[in-house]
Amino acid sequence: MSLWHVAWNYLWNRKLTTAMTIISVALGVALISAVLTLREQTQKRFEEEGQAFDLVIGAKGNPLQLVLSTVYFLDAPTGNMSRADFEEIAKLEDVEAAFPLGMGDTFKGYRIVGTDRALMDFTWGDRRPYELEEGRYFEGVREAVIGAAVAQDTGLRVGSSFISTHGFVDMPGAHAHEDKPYTVVGVMRRSGTPNDRAIFCDMESVWDAHDHGGEEAEEHAHEHGEECDHDHEGVRADITAALVKLASPALRFEYKDRINKQYNAMAAVPVNEIQKLYEQLLGTAKAVLLAIGYLVVVISSMSILIGLYMSILQRRRDLAVMRALGATRGEIFGAVLIEAFWVTVLGIGVGWILGAVVCYGLGMYLVAKLGFHVSAVALGPDLVTAYSAVLLMGLVAGILPAWQAYRTDIARDLAEL
Amino acid sequence: MVTMEGVRRTLGPGVVFQCDAFHAAPGERVALWGPSGCGKSTMLNLVSGLLRPHGGVVRVDGVDITGLSGSRLDAFRGRYGFIFQTFNLLSPFTSLQNVVLGMRFADVVPEKEWKTRATAMLARVRLGHRLHSRPGTLSVGERQRVAIARALVNRPKLIVADEPTGSLDPKTAESVMALLLELCAEEGVTLLLVTHDRAVAERLPRMHDCTELVKETVS
Numbered sequence: 315m316s317l318w319h320v321a322w323n324y325l326w327n328r329k330l331t332t333a334m335t336i337i338s339v340a341l342g343v344a345l346i347s348a349v350l351t352l353r354e355q356t357q358k359r360f361e362e363e364g365q366a367f368d369l370v371i372g373a374k375g376n377p378l379q380l381v382l383s384t385v386y387f388l389d390a391p392t393g394n395m396s397r398a399d400f401e402e403i404a405k406l407e408d409v410e411a412a413f414p415l416g417m418g419d420t421f422k423g424y425r426i427v428g429t430d431r432a433l434m435d436f437t438w439g440d441r442r443p444y445e446l447e448e449g450r451y452f453e454g455v456r457e458a459v460i461g462a463a464v465a466q467d468t469g470l471r472v473g474s475s476f477i478s479t480h481g482f483v484d485m486p487g488a489h490a491h492e493d494k495p496y497t498v499v500g501v502m503r504r505s506g507t508p509n510d511r512a513i514f515c516d517m518e519s520v521w522d523a524h525d526h527g528g529e530e531a532e533e534h535a536h537e538h539g540e541e542c543d544h545d546h547e548g549v550r551a552d553i554t555a556a557l558v559k560l561a562s563p564a565l566r567f568e569y570k571d572r573i574n575k576q577y578n579a580m581a582a583v584p585v586n587e588i589q590k591l592y593e594q595l596l597g598t599a600k601a602v603l604l605a606i607g608y609l610v611v612v613i614s615s616m617s618i619l620i621g622l623y624m625s626i627l628q629r630r631r632d633l634a635v636m637r638a639l640g641a642t643r644g645e646i647f648g649a650v651l652i653e654a655f656w657v658t659v660l661g662i663g664v665g666w667i668l669g670a671v672v673c674y675g676l677g678m679y680l681v682a683k684l685g686f687h688v689s690a691v692a693l694g695p696d697l698v699t700a701y702s703a704v705l706l707m708g709l710v711a712g713i714l715p716a717w718q719a720y721r722t723d724i725a726r727d728l729a730e731l
Numbered sequence: 732m733v734t735m736e737g738v739r740r741t742l743g744p745g746v747v748f749q750c751d752a753f754h755a756a757p758g759e760r761v762a763l764w765g766p767s768g769c770g771k772s773t774m775l776n777l778v779s780g781l782l783r784p785h786g787g788v789v790r791v792d793g794v795d796i797t798g799l800s801g802s803r804l805d806a807f808r809g810r811y812g813f814i815f816q817t818f819n820l821l822s823p824f825t826s827l828q829n830v831v832l833g834m835r836f837a838d839v840v841p842e843k844e845w846k847t848r849a850t851a852m853l854a855r856v857r858l859g860h861r862l863h864s865r866p867g868t869l870s871v872g873e874r875q876r877v878a879i880a881r882a883l884v885n886r887p888k889l890i891v892a893d894e895p896t897g898s899l900d901p902k903t904a905e906s907v908m909a910l911l912l913e914l915c916a917e918e919g920v921t922l923l924l925v926t927h928d929r930a931v932a933e934r935l936p937r938m939h940d941c942t943e944l945v946k947e948t949v950s
Contacts, residue, residue, distance in 0.1 A: 315835050326823065638779070638781065638819075639832065640805060640837035641805070642805045645836070
């Protein structure tokens with residue numbers, strides 16, 4: 315019978331206290347797990363998506379807003395840029411591919427994105443983010459290819475028609491382009507990317523939806539109110555933004571500077587903007603949540619300490635008997651420390667499972683909101699470090715009770731109790 | 732087997748334990764008899780190394796245990812078997828595990844023999860049917876028999892028993908004493924048994940009167 319067995323039996327003998335202590339450790343660990351896993355996973359997914367294109371180009375403004383609106387379809391675009399500038403940039407020597415984007419309308423909150431048919435064939439690495447599940451790609455005006463989440467949420471299928479609404483917010487009273495319905499010609503395979511939440515069509519469809527003439531144009535402009543942020547005159551002269559693939563990622567900053575200087579447009583490196591977002595904003599949130607998690611673990615460590623200390627006081631006679639039977643002081647110290655180890659390890663195990671459940675729930679939310687698939691059980695280096703720190707705290711908490719046990723006075727404890 | 736010469740231990744202000752000479756031969760079974768507070772349990776603690784004397788010599792099996800370091804004394808204690816008035820079984824463990832723990836901590840029996848020896852020892856104290864029972868589910872007589880099994884399982888040279896029948900009813904005490912004496916005789920083990928009950932003391936071949944061990948000193 316090993317000391318591990320002895321320690322386990324003593325823990326099992328006071329199941330309720332042990333379970334409460336394990337749960338308190340587990341709550342802290344779950345919080346730490348969820349924060350680290352979600353942070354790591356979302357950043358990884360954001361950065362992966364950000365790597366698809368080297369640059370995004372749009373109207374001058376906030377580069378993060380530009381990236382969020384064009385790569386992740388999360389924010390309003392910064393405005394419009396000149397189509398002529400786009401066509402010139404597309405011909406620069408190191409530009410491997412450039413795709414225009416035209417945005418302005420939505421259907422049930424899902425963004426309608428006008429682009430070139432060629433974007434649908436775009437691949438990077440072994441990923442095919444625009445692969446079709448059924449139907450075909452758009453070929454004519456107001457033909458649409460919808461993302462998997464759009465199809466699931468709206469019930470649209472190949473052959474369905476829908477009416478787009480002006481603006482990026484799905485709100486009652488928004489102007490609907492009722493005279494220009496779209497027809498669904500294809501549904502994309504779920505890719506776990508923002509494309510799942512988008513509706514793609516050709517640029518002409520977007521221009522056509524906003525090409526009003528004379529009185530109709532005036533009326534339309536009034537209806538838009540504040541949600542309207544684009545120029546209706548000569549709509550075909552503008553695009554919302556562009557996605558650019560360069561010959562090498564090493565050229566990103568050179569071309570970003572060049573475009574910012576030479577054109578009336580703003581270029582941004584998506585992955586760079588996302589990293590800045592994580593470092594500045596989410597980094598602080600992560601630090602606060604992690605601090606709370608570690609605080610919970612410190613409090614849990616105190617409960618380990620108090621629980622074990624009380625237990626040692628209650629079984630001074632048992633410890634004295636063990637010493638009388640021949641147990642060394644070191645064995646007694648070790649047995650108590652092992653109890654702290656068991657409680658902490660079990661707390662970490664339960665906490666990891668709880669954290670995975672939380673991540674799974676939040677992951678479902680992220681899939682719905684961002685189109686990102688998040689792995690709930692990823693065990694990254696940050697988590698391994700955090701778990702090691704928790705284990706260390708648990709063992710440190712066990713030292714005082716173990717020392718108390720180490721100092722057992724056999725004769726006194728056998729006589730007094 | 733056990734020798735005490737000029738052993739002195741201060742128990743408190745003006746109270747001293749003093750044993751000028753005591754000897755128990757190997758295999759001898761001695762009752763340390765006296766009223767409560769006379770110092771007989773202190774004598775037992777000094778013999779077993781649970782207390783250290785402030786003077787004099789205690790020899791057990793030829794070894795002066797007063798000169799042993801703490802760790803050597805821990806190891807040496809494996810040669811003893813302890814039986815307590817309140818049994819002192821470890822409650823989270825079964826009868827079998829309690830007896831195994833006696834071997835595990837004494838570290839004098841190879842691990843591979845632990846289970847078979849413990850099972851056989853429990854059978855000898857007629858508890859073969861309660862191997863997996865925890866102390867809380869045993870009668871007081873059964874608990875003391877488990878304690879006897881735990882004390883004897885290492886085949887110690889010396890058994891120290893402190894009021895082993897003190898918590899038992901007369902009938903159970905009688906059967907436990909009979910068992911203890913029978914097993915000690917079979918094993919040839921030396922037995923020092925503390926009791927305040929003269930009838931119990933008289934069942935052993937020799938009775939040592941402990942009434943004069945604790946003295947008050949004038950400061």
